[in-house]
Amino acid sequence: MTTATQEETLGFQTEVKQLLNLMIHSLYSNREIFLRELISNSADACDKLRYAALDNDSLYEGDSELRIEIEHDSDAGTVTIRDNGVGMNREDVIANLGTIARSGTAEFLKQLSGEQQKDARLIGQFGVGFYSGFIVADEITVRTRKAGDDASSGVEWRSRGEGEFTVADVERERHGTEIILHLKEDAQEFADDFRLQSLVRKYSDHIEVPVKMPRTEKAHDDDGNEVEGSEVTTWETVNEATALWVRPKGEVSDDEYKSFFKHIAHDFSDPLTWSHNKVEGKLEYTSLLYVPGRAPFDLYERDGARGVKLYVQRVFIMDDAEQFLPLYLRFVKGVLDTRDLSLNVSRELLQQDPKVDRIKSALTKRALDMLKKLARDKEAYQGFWNTFGSVLKEGPAEDSANREKIAELLRFATTHTDSATQDQSLADYVSRMQEGQDKIYYIVADGFNAARNSPHLEIFRKKGVEVVLLHDRIDEWLMSHLTEFDGRKLVDVAKGDLDLGDVENEDEKKAQEETAKAKEELVKRVKDALGDEVQEVRVTHRLTDSPACVVLPEHEMGYQMRRIMEAAGQALPEVKPILELNPEHVLVGRLEGTDEGFDDLARILLDQAIIAEGGHLDDPAAYVKRLNALLSA
Numbered sequence: 300m301t302t303a304t305q306e307e308t309l310g311f312q313t314e315v316k317q318l319l320n321l322m323i324h325s326l327y328s329n330r331e332i333f334l335r336e337l338i339s340n341s342a343d344a345c346d347k348l349r350y351a352a353l354d355n356d357s358l359y360e361g362d363s364e365l366r367i368e369i370e371h372d373s374d375a376g377t378v379t380i381r382d383n384g385v386g387m388n389r390e391d392v393i394a395n396l397g398t399i400a401r402s403g404t405a406e407f408l409k410q411l412s413g414e415q416q417k418d419a420r421l422i423g424q425f426g427v428g429f430y431s432g433f434i435v436a437d438e439i440t441v442r443t444r445k446a447g448d449d450a451s452s453g454v455e456w457r458s459r460g461e462g463e464f465t466v467a468d469v470e471r472e473r474h475g476t477e478i479i480l481h482l483k484e485d486a487q488e489f490a491d492d493f494r495l496q497s498l499v500r501k502y503s504d505h506i507e508v509p510v511k512m513p514r515t516e517k518a519h520d521d522d523g524n525e526v527e528g529s530e531v532t533t534w535e536t537v538n539e540a541t542a543l544w545v546r547p548k549g550e551v552s553d554d555e556y557k558s559f560f561k562h563i564a565h566d567f568s569d570p571l572t573w574s575h576n577k578v579e580g581k582l583e584y585t586s587l588l589y590v591p592g593r594a595p596f597d598l599y600e601r602d603g604a605r606g607v608k609l610y611v612q613r614v615f616i617m618d619d620a621e622q623f624l625p626l627y628l629r630f631v632k633g634v635l636d637t638r639d640l641s642l643n644v645s646r647e648l649l650q651q652d653p654k655v656d657r658i659k660s661a662l663t664k665r666a667l668d669m670l671k672k673l674a675r676d677k678e679a680y681q682g683f684w685n686t687f688g689s690v691l692k693e694g695p696a697e698d699s700a701n702r703e704k705i706a707e708l709l710r711f712a713t714t715h716t717d718s719a720t721q722d723q724s725l726a727d728y729v730s731r732m733q734e735g736q737d738k739i740y741y742i743v744a745d746g747f748n749a750a751r752n753s754p755h756l757e758i759f760r761k762k763g764v765e766v767v768l769l770h771d772r773i774d775e776w777l778m779s780h781l782t783e784f785d786g787r788k789l790v791d792v793a794k795g796d797l798d799l800g801d802v803e804n805e806d807e808k809k810a811q812e813e814t815a816k817a818k819e820e821l822v823k824r825v826k827d828a829l830g831d832e833v834q835e836v837r838v839t840h841r842l843t844d845s846p847a848c849v850v851l852p853e854h855e856m857g858y859q860m861r862r863i864m865e866a867a868g869q870a871l872p873e874v875k876p877i878l879e880l881n882p883e884h885v886l887v888g889r890l891e892g893t894d895e896g897f898d899d900l901a902r903i904l905l906d907q908a909i910i911a912e913g914g915h916l917d918d919p920a921a922y923v924k925r926l927n928a929l930l931s932a
């Protein structure tokens with residue numbers, strides 16, 4: 300008998316209430332996942348107990364055969380999931396089953412719209428865990444006791460999922476957790492042996508902890524009739540119950556790999572690809588790495604979950620061991636099982652162990668190779684790139700040792716396709732380079748159209764020289780660390796002097812020099828008119844349609860990065876642009892012939908060039924006034 304004392308009723312945290320509401324509604328057609336989620340939690344609880352018991356055997360309380368039991372009562376309409384894992388005390392229960400302690404949750408919930416399909420996708424990204432029980436149950440009872448505590452420290456938690464829950468102290472002989480789902484009227488189908496067994500096989504086959512279900516048999520008399528009262532119940536293991544990564548590759552089916560991914564990543568959708576490796580020799584480890592099909596909700600959260608599930612000789616040590624993969628591969632999920640670390644390893648110890656670095660560098664290579672293989676399938680890779688490309692772009696800055704490998708995996712929009720889709724590799728670009736071209740050209744702007752229509756591209760389009768079009772926030776940062784590819788320099792077309800190499804012939808170069816000479820007087824007048832608004836004025840041949848453009852010195856921080864840093868509150872020293880004039884343009888010709896109003900026209904050309912660059916004018920009203928005066932003259 301359990302006598303409940305110290306009963307108190309508490310409210311769910313607001314986020315839990317919101318999540319419950321939306322989840323029940325939007326996951327209706329995915330209802331069966333509740334079982335996978337609850338089994339996953341139980342398996343984690345068993346893993347945690349095994350780990351804690353390494354130091355203190357008595358935590359097993361004489362019951363070291365870790366297992367999960369599932370039973371149902373079709374008359375009562377209940378399904379029970381029970382484990383002899385680590386269990387929870389009262390405090391744990393209130394914290395774990397009453398709140399969501401992940402940062403970014405509130406923002407995530409704001410994105411949910413009430414539109415079923417969209418929300419189901421988003422909630423899948425978030426991971427619903429324990430609360431998914433309420434998709435099929437209108438009441439849940441949890442009974443639990445922390446391993447090692449007294450039998451009197453059991454806790455009972457009850458809730459109808461409607462905003463509050465009740466906790467009470469109960470006597471509990473067994474440690475571990477029991478979750479009783481009181482099925483909703485329309486979910487009674489789950490109180491069925493066959494249904495439950497097939498769900499366990501479908502979702503939880505590869506979990507190392509055995510999942511057991513009871514089988515009751517009755518004896519039969521000589522006439523073949525069942526003998527009353529002769530029932531014998533045995534607990535049969537329903538799942539395969541061996542750790543999937545331990546099995547040889549050839550024996551694991553794609554479906555098994557996929558469902559294992561869903562277990563470790565708490566993801567609803569299939570992974571894009573995976574890589575399973577057993578390494579022997581100096582380092583000994585088995586790794587199974589996955590690229591998910593979609594981004595988790597906290598991909599850009601500073602403290603978002605990342606890293607692999609770490610095992611030492613098959614014993615679970617920790618989730619999210621972030622020391623084994625670089626930050627730019629934070630989307631990779633997986634398992635690492637090694638003999639090279641001690642079972643007592645902690646997060647702090649991981650940071651000091653040189654073997655960790657060696658494994659990290661090996662796993663990084665594996666992950667990059669896995670992406671390289673994936674890239675052979677253009678369509679699948681595009682899916683990957685659209686989801687995780689901007690994270691991979693952090694790579695060259697973070698991991699200079701693998702810079703070239705990462706560079707091969709990058710995809711860009713370029714003037715070759717003139718489309719915003721980032722689907723061209725640098726190798727594609729190099730294969731199309733013009734005769735005499737020895738550099739890879741790129742432009743960085745705030746948006747795709749600003750990049751594509753930048754005046755800086757005019758000469759490149761005229762000469763048929765391809766330019767990489769960059770506009771992601773990270774792009775300028777990326778390019779500041781990616782200065783070469785395949786022996787070719789990467790050059791920002793909006794910085795420094797224009798150098799088209801041998802794409803221009805000697806005659807053209809000579810003609811340009813002559814024009815520059817002929818315009819020396821004009822250049823000087825413009826510089827005098829603009830004063831220290833600009834650091835230099837010169838004529839250019841990079842323009843065909845525009846009268847002028849602004850250029851930055853070669854090693855200056857670009858406009859995009861400046862704007863991002865300024866928006867983040869960083870004070871930067873002011874930088875004056877170089878104004879370049881197109882000597883062929885009619886407005887420049889007109890400027891040359893102007894005396895009165897020269898300063899205003901020169902100023903208009905400068906302001907326009909800044910606007911075309913995506914920049915902001917210091918005094919936009921003055922610009923409009925000057926322009927209007929000119930238009931109405």
Ligand SMILES: Nc1ncnc2c1ncn2[C@@H]1O[C@H](COP(=O)(O)OP(=O)(O)OP(=O)(O)O)[C@@H](O)[C@H]1O
Nearest residue numbers: 340341344384386387395426427428429430476565
């Ligand atoms: N069977 C269980 N035994 C012990 N603790 C449990 C059990 N089920 C849940 N918990 C505790 O409750 C916490 C919350 O569970 P929940 O499923 O909501 O989230 P999670 O497992 O941490 O995250 P997610 O499932 O999204 O990865 C768990 O982290 C764990 O500490």
